[in-house]
Amino acid sequence: MISVEQFLKWIRFAHEKIQQHKNELTELDQAIGDGDHGVNLARGFEAVVQKLDAHEGKDLGALCQEIGMTLIAKVGGASGPLYGTAFVRMATAWKGKQSVTYPEFVQGIEAGANGIQARGKAGLGDKTMLDVWLPLADYLARETETVSWKEVERFVYQQMKSTESMEAKKGRAAFLGARSIGHRDPGAVSSYYLFAALCQTMEMKE
Amino acid sequence: MISVEQFLKWIRFAHEKIQQHKNELTELDQAIGDGDHGVNLARGFEAVVQKLDAHEGKDLGALCQEIGMTLIAKVGGASGPLYGTAFVRMATAWKGKQSVTYPEFVQGIEAGANGIQARGKAGLGDKTMLDVWLPLADYLARETETVSWKEVERFVYQQMKSTESMEAKKGRAAFLGARSIGHRDPGAVSSYYLFAALCQTMEMKE
Amino acid sequence: MKKLINHPEYVVQEMIEGMALAHPQIVKKLPDTHVLVRADLSKEKVALVSGGGSGHEPSHGGFVGTGMLDAAVAGEVFTSPTPDQLLAAIKAVDRGKGVLLVIKNYSGDVMNFEMAMELAEAEGIQVKKVIVDDDVAVKNSTYTVGRRGIAGTVFVHKIAGALAEQGASLDEVQKVAEKVISRVRSMGMALSPCTIPAVGKPGFEIGEDEMEMGMGIHGEPGIDRTKIASADEVASTLVSYILEDMPCREGERVAVMINGLGATPLMELYIVNRKVAKLLQEKQIQVHKTFVGEYMTSLEMAGCSVTLLKLDDQLTELLDAPAQTIAWS
Amino acid sequence: MKKLINHPEYVVQEMIEGMALAHPQIVKKLPDTHVLVRADLSKEKVALVSGGGSGHEPSHGGFVGTGMLDAAVAGEVFTSPTPDQLLAAIKAVDRGKGVLLVIKNYSGDVMNFEMAMELAEAEGIQVKKVIVDDDVAVKNSTYTVGRRGIAGTVFVHKIAGALAEQGASLDEVQKVAEKVISRVRSMGMALSPCTIPAVGKPGFEIGEDEMEMGMGIHGEPGIDRTKIASADEVASTLVSYILEDMPCREGERVAVMINGLGATPLMELYIVNRKVAKLLQEKQIQVHKTFVGEYMTSLEMAGCSVTLLKLDDQLTELLDAPAQTIAWS
Ligand SMILES: Nc1ncnc2c1ncn2[C@@H]1O[C@H](COP(=O)(O)OP(=O)(O)O)[C@@H](O)[C@H]1O
Ligand SMILES: Nc1ncnc2c1ncn2[C@@H]1O[C@H](COP(=O)(O)OP(=O)(O)O)[C@@H](O)[C@H]1O
Ligand SMILES: [Mg+2]
Ligand SMILES: [Mg+2]
Ligand SMILES: [Mg+2]
Ligand SMILES: [Mg+2]
Known part of the structure; x- marks a missing residue:
């Protein structure tokens, strides 16, 4: 389903979206956090795409490992270890593969989501990026190769949007308690851009 | 020429003027100094009139001594020692007097002006309060009892205004060098209010 | 924004350089990191490592030295430092007696420090941690993340650092740090x-x-x-x-x-x-x-x-x- | 104006009280003044007194103590303290070895300190002064008031204070203060x-x-x-x-x-x-x-x-x- 080439397209596209929406992410984080999420992710993805330029024949596992370690070392804060762990877990799932089938791809996303949960110890509904990752993994697991990526994007968007009405229980926004309600979670929004980039990459391919 | 009663009227009137023009004096000092002249003098004169309330039969010398010491202890900065010294010197000139004649009055003002010069070591044209005090003392010395206090006030106003085009050589404004030109000296302006209060008190009496 | 800086991207690096240049008797910078360590690391003792996002100066680099921290790790502004930097600090100061990590209770800090801890333990270094949560403005609850760590952290550095300096064991140093946190x-x-x-x-x-x-x-x-x-x-x-x-x-x-x-x-x-x-x-x-x-x-x-x-x-x-x-x- | 104060009129008084309450081991407040003196004034030595307008904290009260100032006199904000307060400080710290006044070069400061000096001398206390003028932003000229005194003053406190602590004479302390000022x-x-x-x-x-x-x-x-x-x-x-x-x-x-x-x-x-x-x-x-x-x-x-x-x-x-x-x- 996805090749190294497609994968690289996805990540580069995600990078573009993160840079484009850097200020939006920062503003979301200013509302219920400390206002660095856009800056953090922009710095991390900038470093990631620089590493990708020298990928020369790496497989998907190696690429994900490289991306994960780069995010861990460059992002910092809460989102660094979380995104980083997600990619490191994807690396284990896709180890040695030049391309993966749809079920293998889904396994990778599931591994990523579980990694975020293991690292951050959040649950569904805690108003974090997990509220995008876990439902997406479940959604993809129920679908097959013929999944509509437009629909997937719409679904991810809904999940992201649903964090608006949640009360944060984990992450910095949790300090706000009920006052976190009414704002989208910055990490959920950045995860939406990551997966919107995936969906759009896959659509273009179709 | 001036009795204890008239003198008290003058000082109370001067106090009112200082309080009224406190912000103006502060703004003048913000332009070429440190912006505290209005606050300093207002604090000092406030303390002075409180002391005057218990003047009970003091003579002019004792009153001036009290005023001088109060200004020295309450104003601080450059203007405290200067105004304070002026009144202390006036006290010596008017020692034991319940009222003074015109020539005696002029001697008091001269003594005050000389006190300011001795304490501050400024010369004429250095853009300080001295540019009001010294010329005024000279002007009064050339006149007699029949002096027009309206004219005196006009003269004092002119002297004060003439500091605008001077370059400061003494006091905080001197740090500005040529850039002090174009602003009136705060101490000259407060001295103008002091003497405007005198002139208006004397006029009312006429 | 009015700041005495050169470029937003380099504020942390240049600040750390400026600190190391100002106080060579007290701290030195670990090459290629944003880590300040004690200038005199000779003594065999339990080591204390703290850190967090930058922008809280003098925390934490200002508290590195005899009787307080052995290393401070500076993240980007308001952003927890990353595990690789924390690991470098832990390795630089470990003298075989173990390392105590003093963490302020923020999800990011906790996760990054914990990852560094795992990496250090994998290299055979004994590491323990304490988490400071002194800010009563936030309701305490085990259900959520609990309270934030703020200025009280400096007392943890001081007191745990003093005990470590006296030669106490890692357990003892951790215990006294936890006592401070509880009080x-x-x-x-x-x-x-x-x-x-x-x-x-x-x-x-x-x-x-x-x-x-x-x-x-x-x-x-x-x-x-x-x-x-x-x-x-x-x-x-x-x-x-x-x-x-x-x-x-x-x-x-x-x-x-x-x-x-x-x-x-x-x-x-x-x-x-x-x-x-x-x-x-x-x-x-x-x-x-x-x-x-x-x-x-x-x-x-x-x-x-x-x-x-x-x-x-x-x-x-x-x-x-x-x-x-x-x-x- | 956003300030953590109670009333503009009382900022200096309340600050001095707050300082004395915070550091009773180091300073105490002279009753009915804005003067902070060393908590331990026993030693027979040349005394150092400085001061100036408030708003420059920790100058000067923060430098009162062993090896630096014996007293600091706080004027209103940005306004030189008055001679009566300066005199109270001089009298409180004089131990018969003389007192050195460290003055920043502002007309108001110089006049108020000089008046206090005259009053103290009239009471038989030996007083000398130095005037700090370290600010090169202002052109130096004997014709006008010369340069302003700014942060370099703290080095004068430190070095002259150290020499006084060693038991040097008033002349020697004044001389070293002037040496600092010249450098x-x-x-x-x-x-x-x-x-x-x-x-x-x-x-x-x-x-x-x-x-x-x-x-x-x-x-x-x-x-x-x-x-x-x-x-x-x-x-x-x-x-x-x-x-x-x-x-x-x-x-x-x-x-x-x-x-x-x-x-x-x-x-x-x-x-x-x-x-x-x-x-x-x-x-x-x-x-x-x-x-x-x-x-x-x-x-x-x-x-x-x-x-x-x-x-x-x-x-x-x-x-x-x-x-x-x-x-x-
Ligand atoms: N325990 C957690 N589990 C999952 N996600 C979390 C957790 N803590 C924080 N996050 C995510 O991290 C995002 C904040 O990231 P960022 O602003 O970069 O870090 P920080 O909060 O340290 O400043 C939040 O919006 C949330 O989605
Ligand atoms: N050496 C001096 N001789 C005469 N007047 C002076 C001298 N120095 C300052 N002044 C007067 O003092 C005024 C400033 O007073 P003020 O603002 O209260 O004190 P400071 O300058 O200490 O803040 C100046 O405007 C000037 O008129
Ligand atoms: Mg953030
Ligand atoms: Mg002024
Ligand atoms: Mg942050
Ligand atoms: Mg002033």
């Missing part, structure tokens, strides 16, 4: 926001006549946005929140910290301390020592926090023990 | 204004993209209003003005002070220090010690000053001598 409470307030250099605009807005009680040290919103109150009222509110959370009986001894958040002049901090001291006097709580100044700042935020540490004989002795760091001596 | 130069700059509490509005205005080089510590205008420059450029300008006024040869030793004016975070001061250190390195001027922090502030002004003190063996030893004060230890 230290803080709360802050802000009059004005601060600007992360890379963001370029203030993290929040606050009206000309408003203040925020319970403000976090990263500009996280507090618990109450009110009309600006007098220094005495602010002091009373902060002290009463703290004492509600941690009651103190008559005759008990405390250390007090009046911490400036960055832009607040010492004059104002002392005016706040005047009231805090009077309130404690009224309640007959004994003040052993008072610290007034900048210990845990938020860039150029205006405001302050108040910290009370309940002392016993052990904590008193360790608090008073000599230390030689940039910001505590 | 210390400073210059400052500001990014934002400050507000005298009783005035309620900023002392000057400055555009969002502007800074003022040579700004005085009372908001007195400087020598150049320019577009805001980088920290490196600012550091270079300040250092070059200083070295132009006081050339330093290769191999000469200096002490460096990077002084924050109030609202500037330590982060930025260290970024400035990084460049200052590099510039001195390039010129092969040896840095003996660097002081980064708030020493002579201007309320909540943003900005900094740089001070260089040319050392010789005597000054080095006295600078390094121990001192126990609130802000220097």
